[in-house]
Amino acid sequence: MITGRLAGGLFAALVVAGAAVAFAVAWRPGIAAVDPPSPETFDQTLVKRGRDLVAIGNCSTCHTLRGGQDFAGGRPVPTPFGTIYSSNITPDAETGIGRWSEAAFRRAMRSGVARSGRHLYPTFPYDHFTHVSDEDDRALYAYLMTRQPVHAQARENQLPFPLDQRAMIAGWKLVFLRRAGLVPAPTRSAAWNRGAYLVEGLAHCGACHTPRNVLGAERASAQFAGGEADNWNAYAINQQSPAPVPWDADALFAYLRNGWHPDHGVARGPMADVASNLSDVPDDDVRAIATYMADVLGPPTPDRKRRGEEVLARVSSTSAPATQANAAGAAIYAAACAACHESNRSLPYGGVDLALSTAFNASDARNAANIVLAGIGPVAGEPSPIMPGFAASMSDAQIAALLDYLRARFSRQPAWPGVERAVADARRTQTVFLQTSLSPDNAPTDLRERGKP
Amino acid sequence: MMTLKVNGRDHQVEAEPDTPLLYVLRDDLALNAAKFGCGLGQCGACTVIVDGRAVLSCVTPLLLLDGKQVTTLEGLGSIETPAPIQRAFMEEQAAQCGYCIAGMMMRAQALLQKNPKPTDDEIRTELEPHLCRCGTHMRILRAVHRAAHLMQTADASTSQRRSQ
Numbered sequence: 001m002i003t004g005r006l007a008g009g010l011f012a013a014l015v016v017a018g019a020a021v022a023f024a025v026a027w028r029p030g031i032a033a034v035d036p037p038s039p040e041t042f043d044q045t046l047v048k049r050g051r052d053l054v055a056i057g058n059c060s061t062c063h064t065l066r067g068g069q070d071f072a073g074g075r076p077v078p079t080p081f082g083t084i085y086s087s088n089i090t091p092d093a094e095t096g097i098g099r100w101s102e103a104a105f106r107r108a109m110r111s112g113v114a115r116s117g118r119h120l121y122p123t124f125p126y127d128h129f130t131h132v133s134d135e136d137d138r139a140l141y142a143y144l145m146t147r148q149p150v151h152a153q154a155r156e157n158q159l160p161f162p163l164d165q166r167a168m169i170a171g172w173k174l175v176f177l178r179r180a181g182l183v184p185a186p187t188r189s190a191a192w193n194r195g196a197y198l199v200e201g202l203a204h205c206g207a208c209h210t211p212r213n214v215l216g217a218e219r220a221s222a223q224f225a226g227g228e229a230d231n232w233n234a235y236a237i238n239q240q241s242p243a244p245v246p247w248d249a250d251a252l253f254a255y256l257r258n259g260w261h262p263d264h265g266v267a268r269g270p271m272a273d274v275a276s277n278l279s280d281v282p283d284d285d286v287r288a289i290a291t292y293m294a295d296v297l298g299p300p301t302p303d304r305k306r307r308g309e310e311v312l313a314r315v316s317s318t319s320a321p322a323t324q325a326n327a328a329g330a331a332i333y334a335a336a337c338a339a340c341h342e343s344n345r346s347l348p349y350g351g352v353d354l355a356l357s358t359a360f361n362a363s364d365a366r367n368a369a370n371i372v373l374a375g376i377g378p379v380a381g382e383p384s385p386i387m388p389g390f391a392a393s394m395s396d397a398q399i400a401a402l403l404d405y406l407r408a409r410f411s412r413q414p415a416w417p418g419v420e421r422a423v424a425d426a427r428r429t430q431t432v433f434l435q436t437s438l439s440p441d442n443a444p445t446d447l448r449e450r451g452k453p
Numbered sequence: 454m455m456t457l458k459v460n461g462r463d464h465q466v467e468a469e470p471d472t473p474l475l476y477v478l479r480d481d482l483a484l485n486a487a488k489f490g491c492g493l494g495q496c497g498a499c500t501v502i503v504d505g506r507a508v509l510s511c512v513t514p515l516l517l518l519d520g521k522q523v524t525t526l527e528g529l530g531s532i533e534t535p536a537p538i539q540r541a542f543m544e545e546q547a548a549q550c551g552y553c554i555a556g557m558m559m560r561a562q563a564l565l566q567k568n569p570k571p572t573d574d575e576i577r578t579e580l581e582p583h584l585c586r587c588g589t590h591m592r593i594l595r596a597v598h599r600a601a602h603l604m605q606t607a608d609a610s611t612s613q614r615r616s617q
Contacts, residue, residue, distance in 0.1 A: 067574065332514070335471035335473075337493070377581065388493075388509050388582070394517055
């Protein structure tokens, strides 16, 4: 009896202590609301710098709904755990961040806590933004607070219990949110260090290009080994890169700047938005990102280098296609694709020779299926590659036969499993995607706006 | 030899399977509404409807069309009895040189079949693959709205004239 009571008391004490610890870990104070600062109070140079940083951070992609107003949020972000809707980051007092002080904004960037003290889900990549400097946070804040306020209430997230309990996020942060770790490397160039700061921080490249663990955190041991975004394969951008021709800093710079490179192809899916945003920022920052990523990718092994050179040599000559068992796929390629892809005009005026395309050397068929279905839309005001989509004229079986053929012909990898399934998934996902997000086939760069605050 | 279903009729076509649909329509079936613009699927002038969806016929080889229904502008209506989309384009005088217009009308028709009352933005987005060099863009927009209205108010005989 006494033992029972003792055990009961001990249990109660443990519960109370546990709750206290959990509270201490999870609870964050609110930060006092401010009156929305008037746009004139911000320094124009700071706003201009913020504009470049917002582009580097690719903020508009997640925080803008297809056809919606800039930064007004509401875009569904599908995750393995449920759907999370992006927030309104316009300076609207009621539904946006209009009443957030700079300190509240900085806390959100650094540790994923809203002004009210509420934990934010890590779909907002504060595991990267935590590395952003105070100075850059100030510029980002200045830019966002000088945008047009939009009254738009974010939708409720669709998450099952207990993931809908935000205290859970505090536990996630304890394990996965690390502010330390980004220290300047004095032996490296200024460009490399700048690139590391941007890539690991604001540009949050790993958010898509690094695989995630079961709890949705990036796997540090597999950094840049390839991840995914919106049913696109975000290719490995470390030494495991599947690109037929190895990347170097110059190619990366041109690709990130223009959204395409003659030896690699065209940025598609979410990467089209990234490239569109990067077309707008200072050269030095894009050059820095390219410098750092070229180092992450590493110099190619002699074998890879030789194969890349072989591919380039083969592309510049006109060779007969290898004989193939897949007659259906070969016939579709010859009739519908080859006129552009074997035109001997390099990007952007002809289609990329598919021997150069990373899509057919990648680990799955998703990106190839996405591109065949949707094609590539024009970019307003710039010479850019375009391609018609074949969603209306090719069945899933026809696209699957085509992709099987292209995989066999243009890569040295084994056949993809489940190609028809991948095509059906791509078709379904694109139908949803087209209704909810920025156009995937168009990454507009408004040249008139370039350089304006 | 293959059977091609165009505007509700079966045609026996003697052409290689890799022949673009556009060539067969124009050269073999004398259906000249769809135009050759770029031949690379980049301008929209060759657009026809296949199984209810707008398709660029210059990059659609016959081998993709087995069992499918093709509709061209000729299949929607005639000079005597124009379909709503044709009437609307005439009434709005939406053509200048007219080379792009057949393609524009076909994609607009496919849009109106799935979305009877599109907004300006929806029409602009849908017609984005079409190039018009003359610049009747605003009239084209008005014509599509007018066609939407005509389709909703048209008598049964006209409204049945929709493509498959």
